[in-house]
Amino acid sequence: MRRALLLLLLLAGPLAAQEAGTAEAAQAAAARLREAAALMDRAEGAQDRLAAFTATVKAYEDGLALMRDTLRRVAVERDRLQAELDAGSGEVARLLGVLQSMGQAPEPVLMLHPQGPLGTARAGMLIADVTPALQAEAEALKARLEALGAIERTQAEAEGTLREGLENVQEARAALAAAAADRTELPRAYTEDPVATALLMASTDSLDAFADGLGETVDQELAPSPVASGTGSLPLPVPGAVLRRPGEPDAAGVARPGLVIAAEPRALVTVPVAATLRFRGPLLDYGTVAILEPAPGTLFVVAGLAQVFGDAGEILPAGAPLGLMGGETPDAHAMLTGAVPAGASARTETLYLEVRDAEGPVDPGTWFRLD
Template identity: 75%
Template structure:
């Protein structure tokens, strides 16, 4: 893989004024380049890894981080390019007048230029004025030369970064497809119980609320094999959220339609990876009521994490999924490189077009997610 963002970082560090925002842009560019190089290396090695699923999970995360940083860096560079172009356009009229005056002077015979209407004293004063103006003209010429050089290098860096961006977007799609295939092929996961699919289907058909469905989950167990480990209780209040994103609504906050729910609504980027914050038993996966595709996890006896809004869920009911394992992928379509480069893709929070719903329940019903998760 090329190293365009390393050059971009150096360019931003040298060509732009050393303000804090521009210094952070150069740092972000270097981090994006490093992240994508590492992700490409991980993708090449994943097929031969002992734990292929874990390797691909790390690969997808590395690509997500690197691509997010690259998109942010390219937007900042586009802003700086626009500023330089605006400065050059603003200087164009002034430079044109200066060039016109210099050209007129160059066409005047030298003996005539030595004369002044007011005599020798005026000629001397005019010479002193020209001597004072010359350094300023030279400084202005150097400033313009530096702006033109910086603009040329920014255009070159943008073109190289665009190639790397396209490679990264293509590779992350491959990594996600490989991750889904590896998750479907895994057979080594321990089982807490075996599922009775008929009982699950009857429960889904006979319930119209999440409360009723959660209460009836015990009916779906065909045979209990083992008691899964309880690692979550000791970590209550410290668990990370299962996906990178921004909390849009907290429990009890109404959406645009006036509907309130007792869980969190988290905005994520399209196709974002959702993973397990702690070891848990997968109690259910599939479409449920109006929640879309749902995964219900049991991290501790009597406690359920309801995760809804995924496009894909990995695993089968009854399996004990380890901490950090991929749970699934969000829906939506990843923007292509052209859309990102032309600025037609929203930035910041607006780019997170998908939403994940996270609810925590116990025997008494929903509880505050902050009891289990870090919400800062």
């Protein structure tokens, strides 16, 4: 019993802090999702609907990531507390039995002892010494049970918010795609020659050859392209983690000169800096590709998207939506039952990012922040 008492006393202290931290995280996630819902309501009537829906989708993605991580934390804490209670169930039962027998025994019986008055006095001293420890152990047990109940209530509240957020983000992404398709106000650096583009795609078997021949796809120059410079501070096109850096081979042993970024399914991909969209569509074995030109002679090759917004020749501003990642957003049930892993392992889609100049591929770190 002394071992159980020490364990309970050591663990009872952090319970309130853990419960408070979980509740605060859930509140922050719910607040972010409420903010996204408010943005969604205002986006329909916004003058710049595309920008409004872009902000809405980002807010939903942030809120859902927070909510998913909060629910993972809730589940871990709930399972840990339940396992500790189950592991100590025998000692807890003995503790409850002692407390119950002490509470039910008549007072005259408690005062009697087979060894007479001296034994009674010694028993009383022992009870006086043990009772505070038993009380402390009982209070620690009560704190654990209350913490478990609070965690379960937090989970129930968060589940409803998560389900609603998942439904709303799908609607926001569809509205964003529709607004991007209706966009007509963007300036154009040139008009595209679709025949030349098709011939280039059919006649090239490498990204190098395709990039070198992009100049042939221009039908008419309309305006100068943006002029940006590499500062190493641009954000990545999609929130995620760098899986492989230039030259690092993948599982098949293939090494490429760009970055491989792990991202979440259906994540929004944005334009990192004002650039001309030079190409969009399927290319070689790279999947759906968008090629941006932030400065004359410099190209950002963004590959692995499921959907690209915009037309070749358009000048896209920094932060504009470029497209969406592929995959399927997990439903609430999959997230809540643990079928979808937490943290970085939930980023099941990959985006390839390569930076090129007239000489060929260059270090993406000269343009992008890779920390």
